[in-house]
Amino acid sequence: MTFMGYVRPDGKVGARNLVGVIPSVVCANDVAQAICRQVQGTVGLFHHQGCCQLPPDLDRVTDTLIGLGCSPNLGAVLVVSLGCEGTDHQRLVETIAKTGKPVEIIHIQELGGTSKAIQAGIDIAQKLMIKISSLHREPVDISRVVMAIKCGASDATSGMASNCVIGYLSDKLVDLGATVVFGETTEFIGAEHILARRGATPEVGEKILEIVNRMERRAESLGCDMRKGQPTPGNIAGGLSSIEEKSLGAIVKSGSRPIQGVLEYTEMVTDHKGLWIKDTPGREPEILTGMACSGAQLMVFSTGRGAPQGFPCMPVIKICGNPVTYEHMKNDMDINAGLIITGEKSIEEVGEEAFEKLLRVLNGEMTKNEAIQYFSSIDIHTLGPVI
């Protein structure tokens, strides 16, 4: 089975062919936005990090931006630097350049300020866009797919319909030799014993328990009940009473295949095949960023209450498990898994429908959030204080 993708110089395969405009620090967002407004085919990877943070977090920000820049959906990259930030923009540019794709950088302070940097950035982005616009798609094996999965704005239908559909997709992709990555470590709490049993080796099982402990300790460190933070007020209104209940519904989306290992937040998928965990929180901006940083060409995202988010360089397919929400928010939802709840379709039937959509999206068809550029769900998960 094949799809039509952009084969990059490093052998990775993209489902999109975009110029990524990456601010190396929050202070460069305005210039990067102005460049993106002017040049067709650009996407801005705006975030709020990159300075006045402790060294481990600055490394984490640089590494995440490297992962985003290496995304196979980007054919070229323009880094926008202020000039005095804490991230290592030199290493950022050099590491992305190793993929063989064109990478350029501008420094706002060096160029003489905002308007001059915008002009220089537009000229460079225009040149990069023209350069990559002649690249074409070619048939590649489905095993080259890296699919990220997530659930958000969940309700009681998620664990019984939409996550079951993603579980079906996950098993199918793993069996076809592809890579599937799931995260949301917070939403393993109460279900970690089930995931640990699915570890490909005892060490993987132990690692799963370790990252859940780490996340739970972080949540407990403020001395309060986690409930309302997780599950969220929306989850609770939707009928989910505890993190344990939310987690047991959330892990359904990982299907049933063995878990090969745990990726750290900034880690990229290289020769990892099969089902993997990435250690991320559950909130959309941080997990979508972490997943795009893995090199995922696309994400499949399940919801019950109605989550509209997308990501600039990773199409996000929405699967809605609640039949009422689907009808109410049709413009944000790609697949109706609510028909499982009403008994009109089986998990397999909706699963095959979602798989067909996934193939079409890999080949270039847009998702609902992609077409309307619902792209603000981006930020980097840091651990320490802003100082």
Place this chain on the structure above:
Amino acid sequence: MSLKLALKIHDSDNVATIFANDIKSGMQVEVRDKKGNAEIITVADDIPYGHKVAIADIGINEQIIKYGEEIGIATKEIKKGNHVHVHNLDSMRGRGDLKGGV
């Protein structure tokens, strides 16, 4: 959707999830499991769409089971037909309030 339906996921579950709107105290719902077994129960509270109904009596401090796993403990006596949610179910995880922080 005139059928008042609730779904039980696992054999050992003591709650089922209601997938019907406007369920009021005294109404009957049909609780189905994955094997096609069905049981009619009378609900004892108003229960919103997607929320849980007890399908067995659950004593105080006893485990509440869904997906065949513990999702919390009962903070009150729960009778078959009662709404089960944050008012009578306590989570046992992420409880910095019980541990006093670090």
